[in-house]
Amino acid sequence: MKKLYKILVLLLITASTFAQAPERMSYQGVIRDSGDALVTNQVVGMQISILQSSASGTAVYAETQTPTTNANGLATLEIGTGNTIDDFTTINWENGPYFIKTEIDPEGGTNYTITGTSQLLSVPYALHAKTAENGITTVQSDEITANSLKVGYTEALVSANTDVAANTVKVGITSGQASEITANTAKVSYTDAAAVALNTAKVGYTEALVSANTDVAANTAKVGLPSQTGQSGKYLTTNGTSPSWSTVAGGSPAVRTISANTTLVNSDEIVIINGAFTATFPSAPTDGMKLILCTTTGAAEINGNGKSLYVALQEFPSLTFAGANSNFYMFIYSSSIGGWIGMY
Structure with missing residues (x-):
């Protein structure tokens, strides 16, 4: 007596996580006989069909x-690898829905007595994603015409597009303008000799050019900063005519030693005369300027440089330390009397 069978079918679709989707689907089905016993370790014949649109579709x-x-x-089997005259890769998965129909012969032949149909819901849309991996569908792709002539956006196309005004007068750089442009083969920064005179003499901004420019006063006296030698800790000041170095109020005056005849600078300082040398006061001292001079040589001299030296109620053009029998002089300049008031 012929056995009756029934089948419990479980369909598994594997969506590949690899870069390219596989052209097949995994399928598993559990087969039982009429007594609900498993059909084990036995060859079974199966026919699998993919139906389009409905459970009874094509x-x-x-x-x-x-x-x-x-x-x-x-x-267990893989749909897409069986005996067929069809091409699994030609299924257009975007034109669903699709259904899978299974027909089974438990005896391993082609006398299919068990049939089941179920809809493919979310799979095999990994295969559908494969067809869309370029961002457009097959229908969209069919609508794209190959630009075999390599045609760009022509004047005719521009004219047909009311949103774009055709450049019919071809405004831009003209042929005449283009021919006026010289190739910079010598890599010269500016080639228009008519507009820019070549600086062959390498002339900079000369005194003559300054004089011709009424906005710039020529520095004919070549006035700059006074010498900075020995002026550490001082600041630059001016009497309205010339700049000079001064000591910050309340600070200690600079100390220096001279070993030659020296004209002192216009600032407060302590000067040690190291030998029989003359310390000449500044020619244009500022009011209140203080100078302290020390030595161990009696022949050392102080010269007022045209300003009188007032010491012990007497006026001198110059003084020696031997004359005062002292190692020390201190002077303060007074502009009201035009001279130096000193003590020893």
């Missing part, structure tokens, strides 16, 4: 396989 693909069930009655 088969866009069909194949047969003869898998062997395992000890649990489970038959």
Whole structure:
């Protein structure tokens, strides 16, 4: 007596996580006989069909396989690898819905007595994603015409587009303008000799050019900063005519030693005369300027440089230390009397 069978089908679709989707689907089905016993370790015949649009729709693909069930009655196969005259890769998955129909012969032949149909819901849309991996669908791709002539955006196309004004007068750089442009083969920064005179003499901004420019006063006296030698800790000041160095109020005056005849600078300082040398006071001292002079040589001299030296109620043009029998003089300049008031 012929056995009756029934089948419990479990469809598994594997969506590949690799860069390219596979051209097949995994399928598993558990087969039981009429007594609900598993059909184990037995070759079964199967026909699988992919139906389009409905459970009774047109088969866009069909194949047969003869898998062997395992000890649990489970038959495993891959749809797309069976015997067929169809091409699994030509299924257009975007034109769904699709259904899968399974027909089974538990005896391993082609006398299919068990049939089941179920809809493919979310799969095989990994395969559909493969067709869309370029960002457009097949229908969209068919609408794109190959630019075999390599045509760009022509004047005719521009004229037909009311949003774009055709450049019919071809405004831009003209042929005449283009021919006026000289190739900078010598890598010269500016080639228009008529507009810029070549600086062959390497002339900079001369005194004559300054004099011709009424906005710039020529520095004919070549006035700059006074010498900075020996002026550490001082600041620059001016009497309205010339700049000079001064000591910050409340600070200690600079100290220096001279070993030659020296004209002192216009600032407060302590000067040690190291030998029979003359210390000449500044020619244009500032009011309140203080100078302290020390020596161990009696022949050392102080010269007022045209300003009188007032010491012990007497006026001198110059003084020696031997005359005062002292190692020390201190002077303060007074502009009201035009001279130096000193003590020893």
